Every structure is written in C-alpha cells, then in structure tokens.
Amino acid sequence: MTAVTTLDTPAAVTSSRGPRGLLWAMLRLHRWALWFWLLLVAVGAGALLWAYGPGADAAWAEYHKAGCGSTTPPDLGCDLIGPAYTRYDTFVGVGAGILGLAPFLTAAWAGGALIGRELESGTAQLAWTQSVSPARWLAAKLAVPAALLTTGMLLLTLLHRLLWSTDGPLRAAMGSRSWYQGTTFEANGTLATSYALLGLAVGVLAALLQRRALPALGLAVVVLALLTTVLGTVRPYLWPLETLTNKHEYPAYIGMVVDEGALTSTGARVADPICVDNTKCLAEHDIVGFYRDYHPSSHFWPLQLVETGIVLAVAALTVLVAFRLLNRRTGAAV
Amino acid sequence: MTETAIEAAALGKGFGRRRKQALDDCSFRLLTGSVCAVVGPNGAGKSTLLSLAAGLLRPTDGTITVLGAAPAAVRERLAYVAQDKPLHPQLTVADTLRYGRELNPGRWDDQVAERIVAEGELEAGARIRTLSGGQRTRVALALALGKRPELLLLDEPMADLDPLARHQLMATLMADAAEHGTTVVMSSHVVAELDGACDHLLLLGAGRVRLSGPLDDLLAAHRLVTGRADASLDPHTVVESRTTGRQTTALVRPEGPLGPSWQATAPTLEELVLAHLRAPEAPALRLDDVREAAV
Amino acid sequence: MVDYRIDRRSGVATYVQIVQQTKQALRLGLLEPGDKLPTAREVVEATAINPNTVLKAYRELEREGLVEARRGLGTFVRRGLNTAPAESPLRTELEAWAVRAREAGLDHDDVDALFTAVLDTHFKGDES
Numbered sequence: 001m002t003a004v005t006t007l008d009t010p011a012a013v014t015s016s017r018g019p020r021g022l023l024w025a026m027l028r029l030h031r032w033a034l035w036f037w038l039l040l041v042a043v044g045a046g047a048l049l050w051a052y053g054p055g056a057d058a059a060w061a062e063y064h065k066a067g068c069g070s071t072t073p074p075d076l077g078c079d080l081i082g083p084a085y086t087r088y089d090t091f092v093g094v095g096a097g098i099l100g101l102a103p104f105l106t107a108a109w110a111g112g113a114l115i116g117r118e119l120e121s122g123t124a125q126l127a128w129t130q131s132v133s134p135a136r137w138l139a140a141k142l143a144v145p146a147a148l149l150t151t152g153m154l155l156l157t158l159l160h161r162l163l164w165s166t167d168g169p170l171r172a173a174m175g176s177r178s179w180y181q182g183t184t185f186e187a188n189g190t191l192a193t194s195y196a197l198l199g200l201a202v203g204v205l206a207a208l209l210q211r212r213a214l215p216a217l218g219l220a221v222v223v224l225a226l227l228t229t230v231l232g233t234v235r236p237y238l239w240p241l242e243t244l245t246n247k248h249e250y251p252a253y254i255g256m257v258v259d260e261g262a263l264t265s266t267g268a269r270v271a272d273p274i275c276v277d278n279t280k281c282l283a284e285h286d287i288v289g290f291y292r293d294y295h296p297s298s299h300f301w302p303l304q305l306v307e308t309g310i311v312l313a314v315a316a317l318t319v320l321v322a323f324r325l326l327n328r329r330t331g332a333a334v
Numbered sequence: 335m336t337e338t339a340i341e342a343a344a345l346g347k348g349f350g351r352r353r354k355q356a357l358d359d360c361s362f363r364l365l366t367g368s369v370c371a372v373v374g375p376n377g378a379g380k381s382t383l384l385s386l387a388a389g390l391l392r393p394t395d396g397t398i399t400v401l402g403a404a405p406a407a408v409r410e411r412l413a414y415v416a417q418d419k420p421l422h423p424q425l426t427v428a429d430t431l432r433y434g435r436e437l438n439p440g441r442w443d444d445q446v447a448e449r450i451v452a453e454g455e456l457e458a459g460a461r462i463r464t465l466s467g468g469q470r471t472r473v474a475l476a477l478a479l480g481k482r483p484e485l486l487l488l489d490e491p492m493a494d495l496d497p498l499a500r501h502q503l504m505a506t507l508m509a510d511a512a513e514h515g516t517t518v519v520m521s522s523h524v525v526a527e528l529d530g531a532c533d534h535l536l537l538l539g540a541g542r543v544r545l546s547g548p549l550d551d552l553l554a555a556h557r558l559v560t561g562r563a564d565a566s567l568d569p570h571t572v573v574e575s576r577t578t579g580r581q582t583t584a585l586v587r588p589e590g591p592l593g594p595s596w597q598a599t600a601p602t603l604e605e606l607v608l609a610h611l612r613a614p615e616a617p618a619l620r621l622d623d624v625r626e627a628a629v
Numbered sequence: 630m631v632d633y634r635i636d637r638r639s640g641v642a643t644y645v646q647i648v649q650q651t652k653q654a655l656r657l658g659l660l661e662p663g664d665k666l667p668t669a670r671e672v673v674e675a676t677a678i679n680p681n682t683v684l685k686a687y688r689e690l691e692r693e694g695l696v697e698a699r700r701g702l703g704t705f706v707r708r709g710l711n712t713a714p715a716e717s718p719l720r721t722e723l724e725a726w727a728v729r730a731r732e733a734g735l736d737h738d739d740v741d742a743l744f745t746a747v748l749d750t751h752f753k754g755d756e757s
Contacts (some may be wrong), residue, residue, distance in 0.1 A: 020436060025433055028425070031424075032424075125388075129389075130434065131409055131410040330391065330392060331406045369679050504677035512669040530676075531677060531679050533679050533681050550642075
C-alpha cells in the first residue's frame, strides 16, 4: 500500500490511472472502432512509407534496367508499366484510398454504432440519466472521434505529401496521377481530413434524425456521397480560372483543364467544330484559335483551402443542428 | 420529510405530427420518502411520465418539477431504469459499474453497487450480453442505486423476473429506501407485485390521473358495498357497480354514513384499481394535496 | 429475535400483521423486555415490504407502551404482555364453558363464531 487513504475523499481512493469520466466511457465503449482506426492508419502509413522507400527504389531500378532514363525525353516504350511500378502504384493507392474512404467509413460508423445504436437500444438515455447531460454526451461523442480522426488523417496526409514531393520524376516518367485528380487532390492537403470530420457530423445528425442504427448508417453514407459529389462538381469554380489561347492548335495541357474550345475572329468562344487541320473548314467556322480554361498547379492551395472552408462550415452547421435537435427533444441543456 | 419529490402541473406530452397525447393534463404531487406505484393499463402513459420525470423528454404542455427543480437540472440526484434495462452489451459487469463511477463523479458509491451485484452472484468478468433478464435487471439496478439517488424511477422493473428474483429485487429496493430515505417511483401493470411495497398510488388511465394519494387514504376513501339492487346509493360517489339478480355490488366513495341496507367492507388495492380500470368514466380522486404523507 | 411473515392475501393491513406478530412473540415469550426488534432495513430486506409500514407498526407498538425507540440504537422491548397463565381461574371457567358448549351440540366452527361475536361486542374499538 503506497496510497494514503483518508476518510474525507472516498472518491479519490477508488480512482485508478488512465482516462477519466466521459473520455474513459468513450474509449471503452468504442474500443473496437478505436483499434480498427489505429489499424487502418497503420496500414495506410505502412503502405505509404513502403512506397516512399523500397517501393520507389524498386520502380526506379526496373525503369533503369529497361534502359530508360538516360535520354530525355524518354524513349518510346519507357512508359510501359512493369511489375515493380505496379506494386508501387498499388501501395500509394492503398494510402490514398484510405484517406478517400475514411470519411465514408466515419459517416457509417457515426450514424450506426456511435449514435444510432445507442438511441435504438436506449443506452443513450442510460448515459443521460447518469450525471451527464445530453449536450455533454454529444460533445464527447463528437470531440473524441474528431481528435482521433484529425490526428490519423493528418498523419496520412503528411506521408502522402512526403511521397508526392519526391516521386515527381517517377510520375513524369510513367505518366500517371496528376495533382488535381480527385483522390490525389484530397490526399495532398486539408480536404481529406475535413471530409472525415464532415462524415462524422453527417453521421451524428443522421442518427439523431433516424434514431435507429441501420437507417442512420444508410442515410449518413448517402448524404455524404451527395455532398462530396456536389462539392467535387463545383470544385474548379472555387477559385478564378486562368486561360491560355493559341492559334492553329490547342495550348498544351499544363494543369486542371476546366473548359476548352475554339475562338472566332471576334474573340467569341464557340464549340470546337473539329475541323482538325482542314483550313477550309476552319475558315467556314471563322476559327482563328483555341483556348483552354485551367487551374495551374499554383492554384492547389487556394482551391484546397476554399473547399476545406466550405466543408468545415457545412460540418459545423450540421453539428449545430444536431445539438439543437437533441436539446429540443430532451429538455433544457444543463 | 415533507418536501416534494415530484410535482406535475397540467402536464402533457404529445408525440408525432398529430400530437397524439400520451399524457394529458396530469397534476399530482409526491412527497419525498414515499414509495409510489404508478399503475395503469398498457398505453396509459406510465413510461412517458417516468421519462419526463427523468428529464429524457420535454413536456409539450404544463410543467414537471423534480426535487424542486427542472428534471434536467437535478440529473445527478435522480436515477432511472428503463423498461428494457438498456446496458452496453459489450461491457463486463465490472466495466458497467465503472461506467457508473466514471459518469457520476462525486456521487458514486462502489460498495452499494457491488453489494447488489454480489447478492445476485454475478461474476464481475461476465459480459452483459451473456446475462439473463433477471441478472441484467440486477446490474441495471446496481447502476441506478450506486449513484446514491434521492429519487429512483423504475419503469416496469419486475417485468422479466421470476418470483424469487422479484422478491429479492423488491427487498433490495426497500432496504435502500429504509436506509437512505430514497423516494422510489415504480410503474407496473401488475398491481399485485406492488402491494405491500408501496405507500402511494398514482393510477393512470388514457394519459390522465385517475387516483393519486397515499395508499391508505385512498383505500380509506372507498368502500366495497353489497346490498339489494333497488336500494339507493345517493349521495355517495359510485365508482363502479354491478348488479347480479337482486344484489348489487359497488365500489363507492362514501359522502357520509352508509345506510343500514348496505354491507360495507374496505377494498383491497387490487379491488380499488380494478374497479377504476373497469369504469374509465369514474371521476378522478386526488388526495395528494399539500398534506403530509399519512403514514 | 422475531421473524415477520407477511400474508398479502389475508386482507389484514401489513402494519397490523407486524403489530400482531410482535405481540404474539411477546405473549409466547419469544421477545422479552430489553430485546431489540429488527431494524426497518432488516425487516424489509426479508419481507420486501415498504419500510414506512414497518416504522408505522413500531410507532403503534411504542404508542401502546410495549417498545421504545432509542435514538441511533434501535427499537427495544419495554415490557412483556400479560398472558393468562395456564392454571388461572379465567381459563378454568372457559374450559368448563367449552365442555357445556359441546354438550349442547355446538361444533368447533359454531363455537368459533360465537366466541368471535362476543369478543367483537366487548372489545369493540380496541385495536387488534
């Protein structure tokens, strides 16, 4: 016995080490989800680190062995993808895939196990009749997963960026993946994390609306899919576009192309009549040049941050609605 | 000992868009230290009333005051066990008690909770999902009493228990009430299981209060009478009367001495409740106004 | 120590049953002056009845001067109950009366009814 016990503080005597109160309850009740998340992050991090090290080395070795890389531009046939690069690409895909999938897994879990099941079985009410108000209960249900999600997602994002910053030549040689492609775009910045938080918020609100696990799970995933689709569609218009014009042929592809077409002598933008090199055809349509509206890679962060802001705002609004709904149903928030 | 544990004033709760009234214009008063039976047929509003008292629902009309405040403001001081005894199935018995300790800082009494669990010979390492209905009830009750509540709300606590477990559970509850003066409110649609344990009755019917008051007073206010069918029961309030051949049997609230043509006996709790349930139009009776519990 | 048995079907109020059983224990000498009655907690733990009922019964016994509550200690028996000794004159008279009743053709139930009716007349108003 090392502890000195006094009669005045019986509560302190029984206290054990480790997390206390609601935090303990959260970690204990959702132990399996926690383990699953740690496993997922570990797998993602492992895949990205492997790709960063041995994976990239093997892909380069394969590339050089094929006699490529000594001349610029690369020989024809050097973009033939070998098994080492395929493996490399798969591992990168696993890392990025986890970043892309996590928001949906989160939404499903939040709607189902985190809130929906508790409302369905009555264990939520069990918590509310301990010394815990519904508002505090919901706050813990949001804060603990949010902290763990943010940590894990940011870790994976940083690893993905690390990889991205070094495998540029490999990508150039093999011609795969661009900065603006959906999964890559999200995995390289703050978006994947913010979508995961949105997934959490949407799942929670869906569960409060449905009050049953399975319908809430379904609703959460569908709504999140809808939101990501809408935001993905408007993504290019979240920052001013740049335009390149060229006579006789299209300007080179140098980024996220949003719109392209032909220009008439008055400067009007028209649909490309697809004359190719037929001058008569071009003259008939009064085509004097071609344009492309696009985002250069320097727009990555502005696009990224504006969308992140929108996603986080929607998430915050969703959380607010969830709290109000819960308060209206259960009486005063104390 | 004469403070109010629960006071409802014109309390109403409707559900859904059509505002189906589960409770309608309920007014009653319960003093601290009472053991109150909330009785009524299924759908009478018993569960709704207990949920409102536990601060789990918000009334649509009227007010309910618990231990002198809004239910949500005295969360720490009341405990509630829902009808289906919700517990986290993945936790062990020991973890469930720890759950109570962690979520009730400053109130939790490990000894009380552990004694109740120990009396049921439950293993601390057993998972909740492996327990029988009676064992779950015991753990749920340990969680509720471990909090050291001043008011204990129990919704159909006996529903899935065998006679022995019922007796044990009731004994545990009564012992706690004896030792700590806990106010206990328990609902049931089986009157017999509450007889002897309760000293206050709240009879609900179709969302309204039919009877409310100290049990002895309510029983004393009624007489079960038998007499000739052609005899008059004026001016007494007749709750229910049945005539077989030349004989009439009735439950009445005497407004004075009963005439010599009537043979009167005191009704039992069950007779009192059944008569009121068979006669839904009988006037309500409240004997719980600002008075001390007549114990 | 006295062990209460509560019969919920008897129609007799629970507190009255406790009072009666305590008196019975006093008559039979199972409880003697100075003995401690079980605490309300002990009684309700065994019988699952309302603790207020036990307290009410104990108050009734106290009112009759049979027991006294000592603060913080419990409820103790103050005096025993007079019982008619086996060889008392009252008993002798009753014995003789019973013999006559039998000779007159009354059976056990008849005597019981007659006895109860007479008791009711003469002890009207006295509780239990």
